[in-house]
Amino acid sequence: MTTGAAPRLGGWQQAWRLAAAVALGVFLWLSTAALLPPGCAVDGCSWFVTGDPLLAIGSLILLPWRRRFALTVGVTIAIVSSVSILAAGAAFLVLCSIATRRRPLEIAIVVLVYVAASQVSLGLYPIREDASPMWLQLAGPVLAAGTAVAIGAAIGARRVELRSLRDRAESAEREQAARAAQAKAVERNRIAREMHDVLAHRISLVAMQAGVLDHRGDLTAEENRVLVRGIAEGAHQALEELRDVLGVLRSNADRPEAPQPCIDQIPELVADASASGMDIELTDTVQGRPSSALGRTCYRIVQEGLTNAAKHAPGSRVRITVDGRAGDKLHVGVRNSPPSAPTSQPPTSGFGLHGLAERVALAGGELDHQATAEHGYLLTAQLPWPDHNHEKSE
Numbered sequence: 001m002t003t004g005a006a007p008r009l010g011g012w013q014q015a016w017r018l019a020a021a022v023a024l025g026v027f028l029w030l031s032t033a034a035l036l037p038p039g040c041a042v043d044g045c046s047w048f049v050t051g052d053p054l055l056a057i058g059s060l061i062l063l064p065w066r067r068r069f070a071l072t073v074g075v076t077i078a079i080v081s082s083v084s085i086l087a088a089g090a091a092f093l094v095l096c097s098i099a100t101r102r103r104p105l106e107i108a109i110v111v112l113v114y115v116a117a118s119q120v121s122l123g124l125y126p127i128r129e130d131a132s133p134m135w136l137q138l139a140g141p142v143l144a145a146g147t148a149v150a151i152g153a154a155i156g157a158r159r160v161e162l163r164s165l166r167d168r169a170e171s172a173e174r175e176q177a178a179r180a181a182q183a184k185a186v187e188r189n190r191i192a193r194e195m196h197d198v199l200a201h202r203i204s205l206v207a208m209q210a211g212v213l214d215h216r217g218d219l220t221a222e223e224n225r226v227l228v229r230g231i232a233e234g235a236h237q238a239l240e241e242l243r244d245v246l247g248v249l250r251s252n253a254d255r256p257e258a259p260q261p262c263i264d265q266i267p268e269l270v271a272d273a274s275a276s277g278m279d280i281e282l283t284d285t286v287q288g289r290p291s292s293a294l295g296r297t298c299y300r301i302v303q304e305g306l307t308n309a310a311k312h313a314p315g316s317r318v319r320i321t322v323d324g325r326a327g328d329k330l331h332v333g334v335r336n337s338p339p340s341a342p343t344s345q346p347p348t349s350g351f352g353l354h355g356l357a358e359r360v361a362l363a364g365g366e367l368d369h370q371a372t373a374e375h376g377y378l379l380t381a382q383l384p385w386p387d388h389n390h391e392k393s394e
Helices: 011-035 051-065 070-080 088-100 104-122 134-215 221-250 263-275 292-312 352-362 388-393
Strands: 279-287 317-325 329-336 366-371 377-384
Touching (some): 088 134, 263 279, 263 317, 292 352, 292 377
Parallel strands (some): 279 317
Antiparallel strands (some): 329 377
């Protein structure tokens, strides 16, 4: 089984591996030298002190390429180790390196070449020792090769585990980044919706009053003062509401949020809009008190209807109906007649009805908005109103 590319070794990692190969080769070379007859290096063992070290140096030069050309370098060094005792350390290292790749065919080829080459080296030097059976002659090289393969396999398994942990950590980081980006997008949408709900209504009323001043030349001085005072108060209230929103955004997590509007504040909303010059009639036949979330959604529906009427149909008559009871539905409707006079189209954000639809959908209700046959506009919503008291009694 292949595990992919092994991690690239740094200079220090490469150096200590080569040093270990040299140390093992020197140990075996000195052990062999101690078994040679006296004077062998001069009389018949000159290869031991000349050719053997040169081939070992060549093997060490090949080792840095053992990963790129694993099979070629492994077989070459295994063959060289048959005539170079010093190259045995390089052969052991290349066997470990190939075993880390966890490719059985490559490992088998190099091990067979290494064991076969070791039998050649037994008769290379005149070492006096008792004759031993073939299985005993093979035991040493097989044990050495097995040890190298076991070490390499353990290193390879460790690398696979580390790579798996690293991949999982990177995957977790990507998922966390995606969740953070999604949370930021949701928060941006929430902030945009709150800004629209809080400010659009107030600024629309200010714009409507300013439009009356611009188009009505027959107003008395007192009427002009009332409109100017209303514009100033509306601008001041819009500034205060903007400051409240920004304060919530900048506050710490442990700071309580500002109180949210509820269904009981709809009459105040209507009175405020009526004071700005709008002709509004409210019919409230709600039986009971809905939850705070349901009441807040109802308030926002009425607020959006008044905002749109002030922006697109100044001077129109607005009729608001709120009806419902627990265990049934909460019905909200805002109908406005056509504008009393042609007006220029005000700039629109396009987010009001979209954000309102999201609110109603989160409450499990349905929102509808359409032009009427009289060229007015109708905004309606049906919100489910569960009867929690009845559920508890059951």
